[in-house]
Amino acid sequence: MLYARLQTVSVIQDRDEGEIAERGLMKIVPGHPGFAGLWLMEAVEDTAGGALLTLWRTEEDARLASARTEEKRPGPRPVSLFNDRIYEVEGRFEGPDAARPxxxxxxxxxxxxxDDxxxxxxxYAHDKRxxxxxxxxxxxxxxxxxxSPDQRDGAVFTLAVSLEALARAxxxxxxTELLPGENPALLTGPDRAVVHRVSGYVGAPV
Known part of the structure; x- marks a missing residue:
């Protein structure tokens, strides 16, 4: 099983400082034990915010990643985190352009x-439809x-070659039409969706 750490920021006060921090992360984080992938993103609707999603071989490595980064990059964090969550990677899929950046x-x-x-x-809806x-x-x-089995919530992270491809998806x-047996009353949809531009990644595209 893989684990994902999703960190988001609501505001980057200094754009130049933020870009320097991003370049530093892309050099430091892949060297941590258990590293399996990294994607840096900037929100489309609010270009001052962004997200970092990293993949890890163990939950412990996911939790220790920030402390290990601070050991290699001393000093205060360049941005303030809005949210910081660790999830189990329950499933993954590849699209027709899986090899493209x-x-x-x-x-x-x-x-x-x-509830259950x-x-x-x-x-069922995600996997089958x-x-x-x-x-x-x-x-x-x-x-x-x-x-997240503890919080009983989740997220779906989807990558595409462009914003236009995301819109097509x-x-x-x-x-799509509901499959036999799907109950519309249970398909309440997502609470929110945030579209990003990918500013950098390390590892396979997906």
Missing amino acids: PGAAVIVYFDGAH DWIASAR IVPVMRRVPGMIGGFALW EKAVNS
């Missing part, structure tokens, strides 16, 4: 806590389903 990403949040019926319904469609959309790279998914 990512240019855009969307993080879709499902805030908890959800909702969770089962969401997993949504992912098969996204696997066929040109420009889709792939993504991860993230889950959204349209395709919204055009």
Whole structure:
């Protein structure tokens, strides 16, 4: 199993300082034990904010990553974190352009806590209806389903070659019909979705 650490910032006060910090992270973080991938992102609707998603081989490595970074880069954190969460990577998929570099990403949040019926319904819809469609959309790279068993909430992280490809995927998914047995009352949809431009990544595109 992989673990994902998702860190978001609401404001970057100094753009130049933020870019310097990003370059530093891309050099330091991949050297940590258990590292498995990194994506740096900047929100489209609020270009002052951003996100960092990293993948780790163990939950301990995910939790220790910040402390290990501070050991190699002493001094105060250059940006203030808005949120910092660790998830289990419950599933991943590859799109038709999995080998191409990512240019855009969307993080879709499902805030908890959800009951067992909702969770089962969401997993079924994602795996059986949504992912098969996204696997066929040109420009889709792939993504991860993230889950927190403690908070009983999750997120879906999806990568594409461009914002236009993300828009095509959204349209395709919204055009799907429910599968037999799906209960519309349980398909409440995401609490929010944040679209980003990918400013850098380390490791495979997905």
